[in-house]
Amino acid sequence: MSIASDIQGSLVLLGTGTSVGVPCIGCDCAVCTGGHPRNQRTRSSAILGLPQGNLLIDTPPDLRMQLLREKIPLVHAVLYTHEHADHLHGLDDVRLFPFMLGHPIPIYASEIVENRIRKVFDYAFDKRDPTHAGAVPSMQLRRVDDQPLEILGSVLTPIPLIHGPYCNVYGYRIGNVAYCTDTNRIEPSSMELLEGLDVLVLDALRTTKHATHFSVGEALDVIERLAPKKAYLTHLSHELDYMTFHRELPEHVALAYDGLRIPLT
Template sequence: MNTALPPNELPPPPADANSAEVIFLGTGTSVGVPALGCRCDVCTSTDPRNQRTRCAIVVRFKHSNLLIDTPPDLRTQLLREDISLIHAVLFTHEHVDHLYGLDDLRLFPFQLGHAMPLYCESHVEARIRRVYDYAFSDRAPTHPGSTPQLEFVRITHDPFNVLGVEVVPIPMVHGPYFNVLGFRIGNFAYCTDTNAIPAESIERLRGVETLVIDALRFRPHPTHFSVDEAIEVIREISPKRAFLTHLCHDIDHAKVDAQLPAGIELAYDGLRLNIDPTS
């Protein structure tokens, strides 16, 4: 395997103090858009903004890339956005559409010179250890890179540091059975996969300038905000701008985006935003 970049030359450096870029890898629901077997107007649309892979973002600092979630489309997403290295991963929760691309990170430890750090809660770690049990086997590997090299960093609801930047967890509810995390980094917050944000978490979101929030469709759903519900939350938090994500095939980008209130837009795969990770 190619090890052209010596491990000791590529430690994750501290983030730039002034700016970072958010790259939307995926903005779609758990089955993606187009949905398999569907011939609706959105699934057959030629508008590239209606082609939505499973949800994830990368926060790109000056010399390091922080990935939030590892969806099944991860390899394709990273290639599409020309992202050649990930330095650390945060997990919002353990559902398949946010987890099952983890093996696609297998090459990066060769460049990093150490295992890939995974920042997650204890129940997410437990799921990863079950699903990717081969990565934690005592059996000797057959060759370098045969299994992903992973290292867990346990997080709680307290703020923590990743790649030189403070991250504030945003505890949220995702239907009747799951609690999940959003994350605030400076003046930016990412809150996918939720249908309720407790009052204490709303307070953690006060002052954000850019908010990304779940808005599956217009009809109510038992585990996701509808568009109208997401707009209510946005109005309560009052960011300068907001983007809706985790969108299903009920949402036609051009039509719906034009109808949204001022300051609220639909996210789309490949969208890039500048943020301040320190404010």
């Protein structure tokens, strides 16, 4: 029997890849075919080990294998950054947890994310005779806005982020650690919420400019302005080879990788 992993007091990066993951299907580049463990990037998500349980941030399509890989047997609540498929479409994988908890699993989401959940996973909310084969996720939806959240014995601060012209995202700060994925612009009011960090996890898709994600250079500019003690770049594409690219980064900045554990401070 596998031993459950104790993640209390940590932020664990379950996935650090872009929306198609790395390796990319059909790609024969050196990163996709090289097999280096830190170039194996599942879709982006994270989990917080809080005083009263494990808080999952996003439910990507790779969620089941992420939790098995990190030996995490139970999720007590879920918190969403935004509604895109690579962050949402693994939601059905949480349906075992309500049986273990003895109650519906709390799902913290903005109004836009909640509406997408109700549309994509409509079978979970159908009060008529069920037509869906098997169990369905039992959820209790709770609203996220710009106000601080008290979840599982900790307070999290939502950080409004801009993810291209058509999508708003929430990053989250807990203590002096912040997780900010999927963004290409951070407004001054949100930058203020990110001051004084020990650790910043920040979106950096590739070296060249992108319409909805920070490039590495843009992310480094933000990091220089905020001056966290340590920063990790996440939501990485196959253009960024861990073994070569990390040598080009400033000493206090590193490429994130699946399974990275960051102490909460």
